[in-house]
Amino acid sequence: MLSLKRQKSNAVFPVLGSGQTLVFSPKVLKVFKTHRQISRSQPESGGLLFAKFDLPIIKIDIATPPQLEDRKSRFFFVSNPDTRRTVVRRYFRKGLHFIGEWHTHPQSDPTPSGLDVNSMKDLFRQSEHELNYFVMVIIGNRTGNLSLWVSLHDANDMHQLHPCGSTGQS
Numbered sequence: 601m602l603s604l605k606r607q608k609s610n611a612v613f614p615v616l617g618s619g620q621t622l623v624f625s626p627k628v629l630k631v632f633k634t635h636r637q638i639s640r641s642q643p644e645s646g647g648l649l650f651a652k653f654d655l656p657i658i659k660i661d662i663a664t665p666p667q668l669e670d671r672k673s674r675f676f677f678v679s680n681p682d683t684r685r686t687v688v689r690r691y692f693r694k695g696l697h698f699i700g701e702w703h704t705h706p707q708s709d710p711t712p713s714g715l716d717v718n719s720m721k722d723l724f725r726q727s728e729h730e731l732n733y734f735v736m737v738i739i740g741n742r743t744g745n746l747s748l749w750v751s752l753h754d755a756n757d758m759h760q761l762h763p764c765g766s767t768g769q770s
């Protein structure tokens with residue numbers, strides 16, 4: 601069992617109503633930090649998220665870095681479903697489940713675009729999975745603490761998650 605108390609507060613996101621908790625591993629947070637769009641010349645980038653299920657803890661343990669070919673397009677890096685399928689299979693053999701995607705925004709408090717939301721609906725519909733939702737993480741460009749948007753998506757709805765402690769609870 602993970603010790604939640606030792607995690608940074610921006611790494612723990614309770615899924616209200618389910619009793620489940622999303623936890624980002626330190627190495628995932630490091631990938632997010634590395635790719636922040638701090639300067640204007642840095643492209644929007646992103647990758648895939650893989651999780652281990654130790655219910656009620658869902659530990660997001662891998663964030664794949666942006667691929668070279670993704671950098672050509674400013675937006676939506678992992679639009680190639682063939683590449684995605686290959687990567688998803690590779691991690692599945694290691695017991696890691698594809699649970700969603702991350703990408704960066706040049707915003708201090710990132711919010712999803714309409715395109716982001718629609719992309720997640722499509723991803724949910726088109727991917728083979730047994731999940732109730734997919735996770736989308738958007739990395740803001742603050743230089744200090746990471747600013748993260750975290751939301752759950754199914755074929756119809758989006759539900760924003762807030763980090764543990766942000767509402768005065770712990």
Ligand SMILES: [Zn+2]
Nearest residue numbers: 705712713716
């Ligand atoms: Zn976006």
